[in-house]
Amino acid sequence: MFRAALVVCSALLLAGCTVTVGATPSLSQETVEQGISDTVLRMVGHRPEAVDCPDPLAAQPGNTARCVLTDGGKRYGVTATVTAVANGGADYRIQVDDQPLENPWFG
Structure with missing residues (x-):
């Protein structure tokens, strides 16, 4: 059902994210979770x-998060x-x- 779908999502950096002066802007985990859902x-x-x-x-091209x-x-x-x-x-x-995780405790 979820077989390797490559989908482009958009998320605003100014809503639901952490932006600190001098640091790299990032998408909060809640924002990414909602985007995936x-x-x-x-x-x-x-x-x-x-x-x-x-x-x-972290909002820089190429950065990844594993969920x-x-x-x-x-x-x-x-990913x-x-x-x-x-x-x-x-x-x-x-x-x-493509496949579900084998061990429910260690992904």
Whole structure:
């Protein structure tokens, strides 16, 4: 159902993120989690049971965050990769693993 979908999401850096003077702007983990959930809704017609990202995603092209999506009682790894940053926003794509995670405690 979530087979390796490459999808481009947009998230505003000025909403739901942490921006500190002198530091790299980042997308909060909540912003990335919501973006993944919204993308899955658009792709398959329903939201996953949960999306968990351990850390914010630094808004620089090429940076990645590894998250876990739970749906139908199965957990899938998800990689979010920043593709562009411009005009106060960041674009990123997500890729969902082909297979569910083997061990529910260690992804």
